[in-house]
Amino acid sequence: MPTYTQIRIASDLFPVHVVDDDGFPHTELTAYACRSPRHHSPRTARAYTGDVVAFASRAESDPVVQRQGWRLLGPPDEARRVVSHVLATSMRCVLVVGRDRLGFETCSVKPTLQTGRSLERSLAALRSFYTVLRLHSFYPHANPMEADGARQAIEAEVRAEAEAFRRARRRAPQLGGLLQVARRALAAGRARRSRPDEQRAVCRRAVGLVTPRDGAGARAVRRGSTH
Numbered sequence: 001m002p003t004y005t006q007i008r009i010a011s012d013l014f015p016v017h018v019v020d021d022d023g024f025p026h027t028e029l030t031a032y033a034c035r036s037p038r039h040h041s042p043r044t045a046r047a048y049t050g051d052v053v054a055f056a057s058r059a060e061s062d063p064v065v066q067r068q069g070w071r072l073l074g075p076p077d078e079a080r081r082v083v084s085h086v087l088a089t090s091m092r093c094v095l096v097v098g099r100d101r102l103g104f105e106t107c108s109v110k111p112t113l114q115t116g117r118s119l120e121r122s123l124a125a126l127r128s129f130y131t132v133l134r135l136h137s138f139y140p141h142a143n144p145m146e147a148d149g150a151r152q153a154i155e156a157e158v159r160a161e162a163e164a165f166r167r168a169r170r171r172a173p174q175l176g177g178l179l180q181v182a183r184r185a186l187a188a189g190r191a192r193r194s195r196p197d198e199q200r201a202v203c204r205r206a207v208g209l210v211t212p213r214d215g216a217g218a219r220a221v222r223r224g225s226t227h
Contacts, residue, residue: 002020002021002057002061003020003021003057003061004018004019004020004026004029004053004056004057005018005019005053006018006033006049006050006053007019013034014030014034015034016030016033016034017030017033018030018053026056027138028073028133028138028139029052029053029056031132031133031136031138032049032052032129032132032133032138033049033053035132035135035136036048036049036128039128039132039135040128047121047125048121048124048125048128048129049125051118051121051122051125051126052125052126052128052129055072055083055086055122055125055126056072058086058090058091059082059083059085059086060072062085062086062089062090064085065082065085065086068081070085073133073139076141076143077144079130079141080144083126083145084107091111091114091115091116091119091122092111092112092114092115093110093112093115093119094109094110094111094112095107095108095110096108096110109123123145126145127145127146130144130145131143
């Protein structure tokens with residue numbers, strides 16, 4: 001049951017090593033710890049790295065994840081199973097599956113009193129983790145924390161509404177109008193709060209950690225049981 005620790009060393013190429021209990025470095029976690037400052041501020045990179053290392057420790061120490069053979073760095077569907085299981089069990093979140101107006105299956109990740117205060121940052125850190133690894137050729141798959149086709153669907157909706165505006169008013173919409181369209185299209189996939197003491201991270205189908213064929217599994221995770 002490995003847990004990972006960050007060790008700083010005197011090296012320009014890999015100034016941080018993420019090692020397991022036996023002192024062996026984890027390649028992808030080390031790569032993220034060393035490459036994330038190129039894409040985030042130093043403070044954000046440190047916070048994200050800490051969240052990712054903690055999440056990986058939880059995932060790889062979980063007996064269900066080990067028994068099922070799921071990998072956080074496996075293909076997107078497999079990685080989503082790991083993330084959804086850790087959110088529902090180790091982090092004590094409640095997962096509620098739904099569908100947004102663009103047709104994407106979504107998963108509302110709702111924290112409980114046992115979750116802690118860093119849920120939204122943990123989800124952002126995981127998205128950054130896969131993005132940075134892909135940019136530096138350490139992860140060969142699509143980002144599991146991004147919905148398949150979501151960006152293209154949003155761009156298509158923006159273009160369609162802009163064209164409808166031109167036909168109706170015989171002029172191009174102003175930049176502010178386009179930004180409002182984009183914000184509405186992205187609203188279902190952004191974190192939102194319903195009360196000061198309640199935060200809710202809504203993720204699109206991929207970020208929501210389930211696919212249509214995984215629906216039964218998602219319901220099982222919500223109940224806290226296993227596949």
